[in-house]
Amino acid sequence: MDAEWILQGSEQAVFRLRELYQRHGYLPYKMSKFEEYDLYVRNKSFLVSEQILTFTDMDGKLMALKPDVTLSILKNSSQGKGLQKVYYNENVYRPASGAHSFHEIMQAGLECIGDLDDFSVGEVVMLAARSLELIRSDYLLDLSHLGIVAGLLAPLHLNGETEQSLLRSMGEKNTPALRELGTQLALPQSVTDRLCRLALLYGTPAQILPELEALTDGAPQAQQALQELSDLCALLAQYGLGANLRLDFSIVNDMNYYSGIIFRGYLPGLASGVLAGGRYDNLLKKMGREGGAIGFAVYLDQFQRLLAPQRGYDADVLLLYDGGQPPASVAAAANAILASGKTVRVEREIPDGFRYRELRDLRKEV
Amino acid sequence: MDYINIALPKGRLGEKVYAMFKAAGYECPSIEEENRKLIFENEEKGVRYFWVKPSDVAIYVERGAADIGVAGKDILLEYQPDVYELADLGVGRCRMCVAGKKDFFDDRTQTLRVATKFPRIARTYYSSLSRDIDIIQLNGSIELAPILGLSDVIVDIVETGRTLLENGLEPKEEIVPISARLIANKVSYKFKNTAICRLVDAVGGRE
Numbered sequence A: 001m002d003a004e005w006i007l008q009g010s011e012q013a014v015f016r017l018r019e020l021y022q023r024h025g026y027l028p029y030k031m032s033k034f035e036e037y038d039l040y041v042r043n044k045s046f047l048v049s050e051q052i053l054t055f056t057d058m059d060g061k062l063m064a065l066k067p068d069v070t071l072s073i074l075k076n077s078s079q080g081k082g083l084q085k086v087y088y089n090e091n092v093y094r095p096a097s098g099a100h101s102f103h104e105i106m107q108a109g110l111e112c113i114g115d116l117d118d119f120s121v122g123e124v125v126m127l128a129a130r131s132l133e134l135i136r137s138d139y140l141l142d143l144s145h146l147g148i149v150a151g152l153l154a155p156l157h158l159n160g161e162t163e164q165s166l167l168r169s170m171g172e173k174n175t176p177a178l179r180e181l182g183t184q185l186a187l188p189q190s191v192t193d194r195l196c197r198l199a200l201l202y203g204t205p206a207q208i209l210p211e212l213e214a215l216t217d218g219a220p221q222a223q224q225a226l227q228e229l230s231d232l233c234a235l236l237a238q239y240g241l242g243a244n245l246r247l248d249f250s251i252v253n254d255m256n257y258y259s260g261i262i263f264r265g266y267l268p269g270l271a272s273g274v275l276a277g278g279r280y281d282n283l284l285k286k287m288g289r290e291g292g293a294i295g296f297a298v299y300l301d302q303f304q305r306l307l308a309p310q311r312g313y314d315a316d317v318l319l320l321y322d323g324g325q326p327p328a329s330v331a332a333a334a335n336a337i338l339a340s341g342k343t344v345r346v347e348r349e350i351p352d353g354f355r356y357r358e359l360r361d362l363r364k365e366v
Numbered sequence B: 001m002d003y004i005n006i007a008l009p010k011g012r013l014g015e016k017v018y019a020m021f022k023a024a025g026y027e028c029p030s031i032e033e034e035n036r037k038l039i040f041e042n043e044e045k046g047v048r049y050f051w052v053k054p055s056d057v058a059i060y061v062e063r064g065a066a067d068i069g070v071a072g073k074d075i076l077l078e079y080q081p082d083v084y085e086l087a088d089l090g091v092g093r094c095r096m097c098v099a100g101k102k103d104f105f106d107d108r109t110q111t112l113r114v115a116t117k118f119p120r121i122a123r124t125y126y127s128s129l130s131r132d133i134d135i136i137q138l139n140g141s142i143e144l145a146p147i148l149g150l151s152d153v154i155v156d157i158v159e160t161g162r163t164l165l166e167n168g169l170e171p172k173e174e175i176v177p178i179s180a181r182l183i184a185n186k187v188s189y190k191f192k193n194t195a196i197c198r199l200v201d202a203v204g205g206r207e
Helices: A009-023 A037-042 A070-076 A118-135 A146-156 A160-171 A175-184 A189-200 A205-215 A220-238 A281-286 A300-307 A327-339 B012-023 B054-062 B073-079 B119-128 B162-166 B186-191 B193-204
Strands: A034-036 A054-056 A062-065 A084-095 A102-114 A140-145 A245-248 A261-266 A275-279 A292-299 A315-320 A344-347 A356-361 B004-009 B039-042 B047-052 B068-072 B084-088 B094-101 B112-116 B133-137 B153-158 B169-178 B180-184
Touching: A009 A084, A009 A102, A009 A118, A009 A300, A034 A037, A037 A062, A037 A070, A070 A102, A070 A281, A070 A292, A102 A118, A102 A300, A118 A140, A118 A220, A118 A261, A118 A275, A118 A292, A140 A146, A140 A220, A140 B186, A146 A160, A146 A189, A146 A220, A160 A175, A160 A189, A175 A189, A175 B084, A189 A205, A205 A220, A205 A245, A220 A245, A220 A261, A261 A292, A261 B186, A281 A292, A292 A300, A315 A327, A327 A344, B004 B012, B004 B054, B004 B193, B012 B047, B012 B068, B047 B054, B054 B068, B054 B073, B054 B180, B068 B073, B068 B193, B073 B119, B073 B169, B073 B180, B084 B193, B112 B119, B119 B133, B119 B153, B119 B169, B153 B169, B162 B169, B180 B186, B180 B193, B186 B193
Parallel strands: A140 A245, A315 A344, A315 A356, B004 B047, B004 B068, B112 B133, B112 B153
Antiparallel strands: A034 A062, A054 A062, A084 A102, A102 A292, A140 A261, A261 A275, A275 A292, B039 B047, B068 B180, B084 B180, B094 B153, B094 B169
């Protein structure tokens, strides 16, 4: 009997992902469900949502149900020789979008922390792509490099708030709003034009990279970022992952935490992204640590729809008996059905709403 | 074949917008017939239209039931859906305003009572002015509130201002100009990129 149908969609995905990460030498990381609230307060805007479920522990400490895994891993990771490569599979608690309630979200992912180089960054992005590939071969992985947008904005010395509103409009691919902001802030026309163009770019590396040369012209920081991005694309192509890559500069994360490569993964038929990740050296720096860090999370709760096979019944056979049959003969009949590879439910009456393919009534077989 | 699913807002604005889609080459003859159907397809053009309540368009698009849709900026500001906002269609123009009785004088010593269908817009606007307000959320006939003394002012959409005028009210401050926007689901934009971009360019005159 195929075990696949017993595992629900997200459970299947966890199995496959754990195997993938383990094969590449990442070590499992298990943590407690709770964490001191203080950890999150200090890094509130790193979190997807600032709403956190809290409670008071027996000793009066304010605790939180984990809204995020990365911060816990960073806090507990030790510094030493070599990189830290860990993967996890945990539940996190965040508000559901649109509803005024919290959700439990099953999340798997990995983090690579330490003195990163081009290979280790490439490996993490490759594993992100492979994670999606395990679920469906027609996935898309969108890549961006924060250094490109940051490089264009750097000479303008904008304050945090205006930068945020520019980035928000970029995230919406909202060029009318970008132009309006450009006028309000009296940005040079060439910068506004470039930001608008960047926001709208979408396509394979081969299509987009040549155009980026012109867009980053005269901005050294952006050019360096572009070089990193095109090297990464070349490495990923060598892994055989070129076809599903797209470049999209409307993906923008908070630059106080993220720097460098960022990426998002999508599957057809699911209305929102299922994977998000990137390089967050700045968060590490905020926590007083040297080196770099990159990681991603896969949101498993949505996979239910994709992987769970649709079954129109609860059991193959419904076996009915009554007081007339000795338990041993009921057991023998059930065992015979199981031995033939079918599933069986044994009852004295047909349960309400129960769906079966075949009915066997021992009462009539006497 | 893969259709592009398009959510249009029921009513006058939706009809105007459909005319724009039609002019851009995305007509759908069945939609122009009088009937009780909910979904209208044109296989040749690869489009599937449906009418939904204007305030629901953003939800259909955000959740991917529609790939693209047309929604007023008021709805986008109020619900803040996670979608791409690809073009300003330039139709359905109006203003989000604060309005009140002609003789109302805001002396800023009291908490302002604000009646509105758009609590988020009202709250954001007044908090940018550091003003403490009391929001009274209503679902219709907003103009009644200041007349009956339920609120001091209202935050609502003003098109011509005639309704206000006929009831002894007037616009006091403009919060933001409103128009219809073409929005797209973020994932659909990626998987149906060519088709959606072609449509947006044709309808929205995007750069």
